[in-house]
Amino acid sequence: MTPEKNFMVSTSPHIWKGKSSRSIMNTVALTLILPAGASIYYFGIRAICIISAAILSSIVTEYAIKKLRGRKFVMDGSALVTGLLLALTLPPTLPIWMVVIGSVFAIAIVKEAFGGLGYNIFNPALGGRAFLSICFAREMSTWSLPTYFSLSTDAITTATPLAMDIADKTAMYKDLLIGNIGGSMGETCAILIIIGGIILISVNIITWHLPICYIGTVALFSFILGEDPVFSVLAGGLMLGAFFMATDYVTSPITNWGKVIFGVGAGIMTVVIRLFGGMPEGVCYSILFMNALTPLIDRYIKPTPYGFQKESAK
């Protein structure tokens, strides 16, 4: 006879695919190593300090908030991604204490105050960056040219290419692609960010809809307004924003059509801010703006249920 056994009961299904939120976050973090590596290559020790400060303070803040709220802290990798992303949007000359303030704000206010992972309305990393650029406007718009591993602290400061008045922008394409320009730490090397994005699309973590529509809209809209489309696409934080920030699951629409709308909307906003706004760069605010519209997009863009007929609608 079969011995008596206690069986576990649960609802179906009884098997799981095995891809966890944690493994998704870790994959994103792994692909972010590409732009992070580029920033370390270009900005040396300073980049390492900023990245580690941002990641550490994000994780510590998340831990502290979870304890305060009486919830269990799970190392799900989302704080890691937030910290890393935030670091990559910061200028390399930013003092470390400001980096810490940005990370704490990103996790404590933008993410946990809304209920934690899955409930935040705005992208935490971009929220943190927006907070920093409001509080420390001067530090946040001071960029240095790549210093590599030089230990000298007095880097040559420069404007972001977007704010420059360059006669021959085409000459800058190569520098923009490989990142040999002034700018935020991870936003400079476009080619590595594109590779990272392609990896994320090929392992089915993000879909192509949002980044392609976003970048395409920026190129088209800039072209219509008489700007150089290639330059507009490569300069600034667009690549990082399109592939890694806007595609954040929590703050972007669920359906593919929703993602298309998000991408087009963010693209138009970016160009409008860049050309008519007071700031040289509009990626951060345009994504935050579309984040706010995401619940609305999800409300109206829904798949048609199987077998839906007009006359059967209630």
Place this chain on the structure above:
Amino acid sequence: MQKVILKKKSATRGIKVPENKLTEHNPIEPLPLPQKVIIPMQQHIGAPCELIVKRGTKVKTGEIIGKAGGFVSAALHATISGEVSGTTKIINHATGHLTDAVIITSDGEDNWVQTEPAGDPENISSQDILNLVSKAGIVGMGGASFPTQVKLMPPEGKNIDTLILNGCECEPYITADHRLMLEQGGKILLGLKLVQKVLNPDSIFIAIEDNKSDAITHLANLICEMGMQDNFKIVPLKSKYPMGGEKTLLTTITGREVPIGGLPLDVGIVVHNVSTVKAIYDAVYEDKPLIERVVTVSGLVNEPKNLLVRFGTPISALIDYCGGMKENANKLILGGPMMGIAHFDLNFPILKGSNSILIEHAAPIIESNCIRCGRCVYACPMHLLPYMYVKYAKTHNYNACQDAYIADCIECGSCSFSCPANIPIVEYIKTAKSELNKKRTRK
């Protein structure tokens, strides 16, 4: 031969699940007759059976012990010969309700009840076929256990133009239908011919997933040998879950969509499972009521097997025959891993709808927050928004679930399977559905 096998088709949605068809090369073995069977009075959708035997009644194999309780109901038969030793109450694993059950103790002889043959099965009238199907207590054996004669009698004004034989078997592990197609293919085709006679459709498709290519070629050869290539066409389908779901299947083959709240016959289609059609063959050609079926025993048993089992046999008998469970087994599933129902009792009987007994090892699942990744939305074969049901069900907002077409959900489990946050989405959906049901009955 080429004319029999049509071009391969693929569903627009659907997910890849690990197939784990451990038993696909194991021939069907008859399980030795059990000492005792427990036959619940309700093994189908619809009205329960009316018990017509008493304690002490001597019954023969195939004798009716439960009369169909209405139009949507199916008769029950003694599955072994012996004596009715009592009645008991048993929990219906699907609904959770208590139902009456009859216990028959075997006399060890398996004496069959004598019946007069129904005449030449080749020239039988469709009314006779319907009578025999209803007498034999046949139900849909793919899982839902819907009485078959109801599906063979479309209401007035509904014209059935397409008949689909479902041999997809998209659930992982289960190989019962696969083996049946390989070993009893001829009987299945003759059974299908009987259904054709009753429904008189314009086209007949046999749908088989492409992971069963041996079954596809075997049936194609049989169709040619039997000279039925003008009527029967085989449609190979790309293996995807839930390909065998009635709605997914008929949409993939015909392009039609069943309207919300409707039935396949609303769009002129009837789908039958291969095991059901084989049972129709048995009822008409061999005058055998539905008393046994092929059950796949798989997962963490020492020797996974395909067994021919009489209904009412306790699950423990099957497991013992398969060499017992492995040490780490802690889950008993009736059906496949995607839609099967976990049970706790090894004495639970095999029913008409039990296509598989699966022994699994499961660790408790820890649910985390939804990260809105949208995988459930793109896995859903019914194009619904599973994550919204979870959101609504957590706040007990069941009416919102209803407005979001929760009734359309087929509970296939694709959403939960794909969820990276391990949210048991189907559990929330089932809760919401039953709460809505309660509300409806209260009114």
